[in-house]
Amino acid sequence: MSAPSLDPVLSRIDSDISAATERLMELLRIPSISTDPAYKGDCETAADWLVADLASIGVEASKRPTPGHPMVVGHAGPEGADVPHVLFYGHYDVQPVDPLDLWDKPPFEPELQETPKGTVIRGRGSSDDKGQLMTFVEACRAWQEIHGELPCRITFFFEGEEESGSPSLVPYMKENAEELKADVALICDTAMFDPKTPAIVTMLRGMLGEELTVIGPDKDLHSGFYGGAAMNPIRALSKVLAALHDDQGRVTIPGFYDGVPELTDELKAQWEGLGFDAGKFLGEVDLSVPAGEQDRSALEMVWSRPTCEVNGIWGGYTSAGFKTVLPSEAHAKISFRLVGTQDPLAIRESFRTMVQELLPEDCKVEFKAHGASAASQMEISDPAFEKARQALSDEWPNPAAYIGCGGSIPIAGHFKKILDMNAMLIGFGLEDDALHSPNEKYDLNSFHKGIRSWARVLDALSR
Amino acid sequence: MSAPSLDPVLSRIDSDISAATERLMELLRIPSISTDPAYKGDCETAADWLVADLASIGVEASKRPTPGHPMVVGHAGPEGADVPHVLFYGHYDVQPVDPLDLWDKPPFEPELQETPKGTVIRGRGSSDDKGQLMTFVEACRAWQEIHGELPCRITFFFEGEEESGSPSLVPYMKENAEELKADVALICDTAMFDPKTPAIVTMLRGMLGEELTVIGPDKDLHSGFYGGAAMNPIRALSKVLAALHDDQGRVTIPGFYDGVPELTDELKAQWEGLGFDAGKFLGEVDLSVPAGEQDRSALEMVWSRPTCEVNGIWGGYTSAGFKTVLPSEAHAKISFRLVGTQDPLAIRESFRTMVQELLPEDCKVEFKAHGASAASQMEISDPAFEKARQALSDEWPNPAAYIGCGGSIPIAGHFKKILDMNAMLIGFGLEDDALHSPNEKYDLNSFHKGIRSWARVLDALSR
Numbered sequence: 001m002s003a004p005s006l007d008p009v010l011s012r013i014d015s016d017i018s019a020a021t022e023r024l025m026e027l028l029r030i031p032s033i034s035t036d037p038a039y040k041g042d043c044e045t046a047a048d049w050l051v052a053d054l055a056s057i058g059v060e061a062s063k064r065p066t067p068g069h070p071m072v073v074g075h076a077g078p079e080g081a082d083v084p085h086v087l088f089y090g091h092y093d094v095q096p097v098d099p100l101d102l103w104d105k106p107p108f109e110p111e112l113q114e115t116p117k118g119t120v121i122r123g124r125g126s127s128d129d130k131g132q133l134m135t136f137v138e139a140c141r142a143w144q145e146i147h148g149e150l151p152c153r154i155t156f157f158f159e160g161e162e163e164s165g166s167p168s169l170v171p172y173m174k175e176n177a178e179e180l181k182a183d184v185a186l187i188c189d190t191a192m193f194d195p196k197t198p199a200i201v202t203m204l205r206g207m208l209g210e211e212l213t214v215i216g217p218d219k220d221l222h223s224g225f226y227g228g229a230a231m232n233p234i235r236a237l238s239k240v241l242a243a244l245h246d247d248q249g250r251v252t253i254p255g256f257y258d259g260v261p262e263l264t265d266e267l268k269a270q271w272e273g274l275g276f277d278a279g280k281f282l283g284e285v286d287l288s289v290p291a292g293e294q295d296r297s298a299l300e301m302v303w304s305r306p307t308c309e310v311n312g313i314w315g316g317y318t319s320a321g322f323k324t325v326l327p328s329e330a331h332a333k334i335s336f337r338l339v340g341t342q343d344p345l346a347i348r349e350s351f352r353t354m355v356q357e358l359l360p361e362d363c364k365v366e367f368k369a370h371g372a373s374a375a376s377q378m379e380i381s382d383p384a385f386e387k388a389r390q391a392l393s394d395e396w397p398n399p400a401a402y403i404g405c406g407g408s409i410p411i412a413g414h415f416k417k418i419l420d421m422n423a424m425l426i427g428f429g430l431e432d433d434a435l436h437s438p439n440e441k442y443d444l445n446s447f448h449k450g451i452r453s454w455a456r457v458l459d460a461l462s463r
Numbered sequence: 464m465s466a467p468s469l470d471p472v473l474s475r476i477d478s479d480i481s482a483a484t485e486r487l488m489e490l491l492r493i494p495s496i497s498t499d500p501a502y503k504g505d506c507e508t509a510a511d512w513l514v515a516d517l518a519s520i521g522v523e524a525s526k527r528p529t530p531g532h533p534m535v536v537g538h539a540g541p542e543g544a545d546v547p548h549v550l551f552y553g554h555y556d557v558q559p560v561d562p563l564d565l566w567d568k569p570p571f572e573p574e575l576q577e578t579p580k581g582t583v584i585r586g587r588g589s590s591d592d593k594g595q596l597m598t599f600v601e602a603c604r605a606w607q608e609i610h611g612e613l614p615c616r617i618t619f620f621f622e623g624e625e626e627s628g629s630p631s632l633v634p635y636m637k638e639n640a641e642e643l644k645a646d647v648a649l650i651c652d653t654a655m656f657d658p659k660t661p662a663i664v665t666m667l668r669g670m671l672g673e674e675l676t677v678i679g680p681d682k683d684l685h686s687g688f689y690g691g692a693a694m695n696p697i698r699a700l701s702k703v704l705a706a707l708h709d710d711q712g713r714v715t716i717p718g719f720y721d722g723v724p725e726l727t728d729e730l731k732a733q734w735e736g737l738g739f740d741a742g743k744f745l746g747e748v749d750l751s752v753p754a755g756e757q758d759r760s761a762l763e764m765v766w767s768r769p770t771c772e773v774n775g776i777w778g779g780y781t782s783a784g785f786k787t788v789l790p791s792e793a794h795a796k797i798s799f800r801l802v803g804t805q806d807p808l809a810i811r812e813s814f815r816t817m818v819q820e821l822l823p824e825d826c827k828v829e830f831k832a833h834g835a836s837a838a839s840q841m842e843i844s845d846p847a848f849e850k851a852r853q854a855l856s857d858e859w860p861n862p863a864a865y866i867g868c869g870g871s872i873p874i875a876g877h878f879k880k881i882l883d884m885n886a887m888l889i890g891f892g893l894e895d896d897a898l899h900s901p902n903e904k905y906d907l908n909s910f911h912k913g914i915r916s917w918a919r920v921l922d923a924l925s926r
Binding site (some may be wrong): 012035037092095096163165178179191207211219223224225227238243244245281283285286290291292298301304309310311313319320321322324326330332335362370431434438 | 466498499500521558559561562565626627654661668670671674680681682683684685686687688689690691692693694695697698700701702704705706707708735741744745748749750752753754755756761764765768769770771774775776777778779780781782783784785786787788789790793794795796798800823824831834854868894897898899900901902
């Protein structure tokens with residue numbers, strides 16, 4: 001199903017795709033790594049680029065300062081009580097690039113590459129989230145160029161701290177609730193179910209980040225003279241980390257599973273219907289055995305079950321050669337993916353208590369918090385969801401599915417809590433995009449049909 | 464007890480101490496870190512400095528090339544069948560200096576500092592082993608200056624790879640056995656029992672070094688999308704490391720304790736007589752509970768029991784901020800201190816087998832060997848030991864003791880095996896020298912009375 005007003009927009013998108021790709025490349029060349037202070041200036045540059053690009057399609061946009069990296073906010077399109085009003089959210093910051101030596105090309109020198117699976121746009125941020133963000137902007141551009149105005153009222157809202165815990169986001173949304181309020185929020189930061197099947201994510205895991213430093217002796221020691229008698233903090237930390245999962249893959253933190261819901265039979269059936277191939281999913285990264293709770297399916301492990309992962313660990317001598325040091329400190333960064341109504345702060349407290357109890361008398365521990373957000377669940381009863389699902393189904397080979405997502409996109413919950421808006425998570429990433437990894441890519445097909453998809457969604461939501 | 468020939472030498476040492484200290488400072492300014500290829504040139508410079516300094520006291524010395532850093536070998540003193548002949552060994556290479564930010568002063572800008580415990584020489588290598596090595600050289604210098612020649616035949620033998628596993632040492636000793644053979648070997652790379660009690664180490668732990676890399680997925684993954692389903696190599700590595708010790712502090716590797724002897728009642732009694740204060744020993748590094756086998760004394764833990772220590776661990780994201788990566792690899796450097804007749808190679812094999820068995824099906828592991836040396840035991844029946852013990856007792860407040868040493872000094876075993884020489888380990892380091900740590904120091908008193916001690920030992924061995 002399409003409409004007279006839509007077809008010319010789709011044609012325009014097709015004819016403009018190479019120019020659109022070049023615009024994305026420009027944005028990808030800006031190394032806007034938000035978590036590393038060394039790239040602060042680049043985050044400003046990326047924000048400026050977006051302000052200018054929005055202006056080029058008639059959007060009044062501006063940079064809004066925050067204690068961290070700036071927001072970019074803009075408004076456009078017809079106004080009026082009867083005009084639908086959507087807010088679109090994306091983030092212009094990207095993940096760090098280490099380990100740099102595993103990149104085949106410099107991460108911020110994006111290029112089109114031919115692969116057995118088709119043409120891809122290679123470079124940091126190509127998928128997460130600059131490429132995804134631009135699918136929406138390009139859809140608006142085509143609509144503007146064909147019809148001289150957008151199909152509905154649109155508020156653009158881009159942040160630059162998503163990859164570093166969004167410290168400024170909630171305060172900013174609260175202070176600017178009036179300006180940001182719309183009928184529904186659209187977010188493009190998620191993946192398709194598979195290359196043929198578009199998806200609307202209706203279930204998002206929350207995230208709790210913790211960093212701990214275990215301290216043994218007050219200085220690094222010679223393992224010969226003290227080895228055996230002095231407690232080694234790496235040994236103590238290993239005991240703690242090893243105790244976080246039992247043999248069945250269950251997280252052992254007391255109370256961790258409070259508020260973890262079971263799937264409804266309906267959703268369970270829908271997911272089984274998707275024919276998810278766990279072997280293929282893991283096979284793509286050279287693994288074969290689902291590592292989570294052994295009584296759960298791999299799809300549950302990544303979509304609807306909570307997790308505990310050590311994201312980083314370091315201590316002692318880690319350079320070339322060998323040094324028989326008995327280190328003073330050992331460190332770990334740990335993240336928990338949360339579901340249902342799990343309480344991040346209660347889990348943080350229970351985790352810290354458990355660590356204290358597991359450490360030997362002679363070890364001290366220091367904790368550092370790295371963000372805490374609960375999981376969120378969308379209200380798919382909102383008619384906008386069915387409209388969007390139909391529009392996506394019109395663009396892709398398979399009908400669109402309501403799915404869960406392992407990643408944490410706290411913004412969806414914030415829109416609900418702070419602005420009382422439902423958020424629709426529609427994205428065109430793929431499993432093999434290598435998000436947060438070396439050689440990140442975005443399929444040209446994701447980019448092109450993603451733009452077309454947004455044109456269809458905007459058309460559907462505007463009726 | 465002293466002798467007419469000795470007294471003027473001791474006086475000369477006293478009057479020359481500040482010049483001797485300045486000579487040591489020169490050597491300390493050369494950053495001869497052997498384990499890091501970046502400092503190869505500095506190791507050459509340190510060797511050249513020693514050749515020149517030995518020449519200045521009439522020793523024919525020269526640099527001897529090896530596949531790694533050069534040896535320095537020199538000969539001096541009267542010759543003849545009836546003249547005693549000693550070999551002196553030391554090493555001119557030093558440990559890396561990281562973590563650099565914990566140093567109060569640049570590690571290679573040595574200086575004298577006043578402390579509550581007296582004057583110290585601060586800087587990397589001040590104790591291990593440049594300061595100790597120079598105590599012997601300075602004793603020879605004083606003897607040479609007073610008597611015009613050394614009291615006996617002396618072969619000087621310095622290496623530059625001791626802190627990186629001495630890869631060239633054994634081949635070199637074998638190829639040059641003829642030149643290096645002497646009646647007894649003197650080694651200055653150990654500590655006193657306490658600041659008042661000199662010691663001859665007669666029991667040395669061996670060392671086995673292992674590095675392992677645990678590999679999970681074939682690339683870093685986004686913990687949101689894969690977290691829960693993909694095996695995290697840090698989690699797998701933690702399980703392995705946590706399993707290496709049981710709750711009683713015993714190492715769990717099968718066969719690990721094969722060849723670990725019990726102390727003789729005699730030695731046990733002698734050690735108890737030393738009145739070692741475990742609380743003070745650990746208290747100096749802000750610890751209180753001996754971490755080793757709970758049914759052993761702290762002195763046994765560091766002198767006569769084998770250990771397993773993780774010297775370094777790293778994996779995933781370890782920089783500032785937070786990155787929810789599920790890493791592809793996790794790494795650890797592990798060292799084992801060996802005693803009695805423990806077989807390093809058998810333990811390496813057993814360790815690797817155990818690791819393989821502990822890892823989940825989905826993880827691969829790569830091992831890298833970092834040296835393997837058995838423990839060694841000295842033959843104190845050799846009369847040289849009692850002569851030296853008496854000479855040391857004459858210099859210090861308390862009589863000298865035969866003790867064990869937690870550190871590994873494989874050279875002692877090599878002298879025995881390759882050159883059939885007994886090695887006497889006499890050193891003047893102290894527990895709080897911060898060997899291998901930031902702010903390493905050597906007491907000026909250790910340096911001064913160490914030089915005097917060697918003058919006495921040379922005198923005693925020459926009769």
